[in-house]
Amino acid sequence: MIITSYNLSKSYKSVKALKNVSISCKKGEILGVIGANGSGKSTLFKILLGVLKPDTGLVTISSKKTKPIGGIIEKPALYEYLNAHENLKVFGRIQGLKITDKFVINSLKKVGLPIDRKDPVKNFSMGMKQRLGIAIALLNNPECLVLDEPFSGLDPMGISSLNTLITTLAEEQKLGILISSHILGELNKICHRLTVLKNGEIIKSGTTKDIINESTIAYNISAANISTSEVLKSYDVTIKNHQATVIVAFEDISELLQKLHNENIAITSCTPEVNMNKLFEN
Amino acid sequence: MKNLIFAEVYKLFKQGKTYYALGAIFLIEIIILFSAYSQGQDALDMILDNLKQSFYFEGNLLNGNLLSYLILNTLWFHLPLILIVIISGTLTSEYKDRTLLSVMLQPVAKWKFILSKYIVAILFTFLIVLFLAVTTFILAYSIFGDGDLIVYLNGLSFFESSDAFNRILWAFGFGAISMIFFSVVSLTLAVILEEPTKTWIAGAFFLIISNLLAKVNFKNYLLDNWLYVKLNDTWQYLFHFNIPWNKIYLNTTVLSLYTIVTVFIGVIIFTKKDVG
Secondary structure: OOEEEEEEEEEEOOEEEEEEEEEEEOOOOEEEEEOOOOOOHHHHHHHHOOOOOOOEEEEEEOOOOOOOEEEEOOOOOOOOOOEHHHHHHHHHHHOOOOOOHHHHHHHHHHOOOOOOOOOEHHHOOHHHHHHHHHHHHOOOOOOEEEEEOOOOOOOHHHHHHHHHHHHHHHHHOOOEEEEEEOOHHHHHHHOOEEEEEEOOEEEEEEEHHHHHHHHEEEEEEEEOOHHHOOHHHHOEEEEEOOEEEEEOOHHHHHHHHHHHHHOOOOEEEEEEEEOHHHHOOO | OHHHHHHHHHHHHHOHHHHHHHHHHHHHHHHHHHHHHHHHHHHHHHHHHHHHHHOOOOOOOOOHHHHHHHHHHHHOOHHHHHHHHHHHHHHHHHHHOOHHHHHHOOOOOHHHHHHHHHHHHHHHHHHHHHHHHHHHHHHHHHHHOOOOEEEEOOOEEEEOHHHHHHHHHHHHHHHHHHHHHHHHHHHHHHHHHOOHHHHHHHHHHHHHHHHHHHOOOOOOHHHHHHOHHHOOOHHHHHHOOOOOHHHHHHHHHHHHHHHHHHHHHHHHHHHHOOOO
């Protein structure tokens, strides 16, 4: 494990923000932390990043690097009056790095930012700021990356390209990545494991597949001719336009899809519909 | 530490508000000079009408030395107020924009980071006082020329032109120590209060209280001699007829100790605080 936390607890005055939270992440793994607003995600990440002291508990990071962990909390906080190059240079300089122009260009390219933008980052879109924030987090080559709500404020294109970047960093550079969000669909796409946080406590933890399947009560099946299906008539189904929402157990979905295929239903997508109440159920 | 100081200097001079501060100082000088140019001679004639019949003054009394002395007096309120806003802003803006959090996510020791802010605050204050002094001398002497200096400090004092220049120069030097104290206090207030408006109000309040208390006679040896407010006006001692150098050195040393203690308190508080 690159990072492990043991029984972290933290209170703000009378509010208990975290209660005995233990999580771990290994190299090359993407661990998603999902929870509603106020569930304790940001508090947990601040403690992991060392900017907040837990009341009890311990964080261990198995790395001998100067900067074992990098990250972004809530949204990237940059020097808005500086441009991307200058931001990288300032953040590099404060940690004693000699940042050359070539290094800056490589860093910007690595996160998919244009190298010719010389205007202040206050003009950047949220997606570009997220990328620059990640480039800054990656300075000094940490072995673990913590990203708190990286998708917030991003458009679908921005989310998609950020997903690609995160996956690449985990797969190619073997970074252990912890990522929090309340957008389950995005975490489902990129995370190997999921941890569900509710009122400061971990209520579920496991592989993304298991967590999603446990909480799936229906599947959305799209096909141009879905309304002609005879098979679906024996299920609890709602059909709108070219999409059928079918209440079916995880174990039975493969069989249903096979039957629809045999019926010459041209399926174009099948996505689980997670019941959030079930997901956040203890 | 060297890298942190460099980064702080870089950030300071990349921000527009730094140049607004320099502009504000320059504008204050211009206003004082313009007021003196338009009304100063009449006012001086009225005040010194009787004296001029008994004494001979070399040159015009409305001269570069008098104007430099008038601008020097911005060290009472105008300059420390501008410094309080700028210096406290170097930290409160980092709290507000959350860049402090981004910095703390890097492998940077908290005490080194905040100490570098204090060091840059001190350097910047020196620079601002130097800027004030240089621009004052250039503008005042080029517009109003040379001449004897008349100063009212518990009574009228007159200084010959060459003596006056040296006194004003030294006063700017010792005044810089007072300004550093205010800068350091404002940064410590920023450490404690974090929020810009609260810090500005607290800083301005501190300055007003300091100026009020400076005039109070506490009838207590310790308070009347060693309370910081009684040390902040040491630069005015340069305009005593016989300059009390020993008192100036001692006051400056004690005020420097106050400054160091304030820095130490700020570093301790910042280091113990959660940033998140």
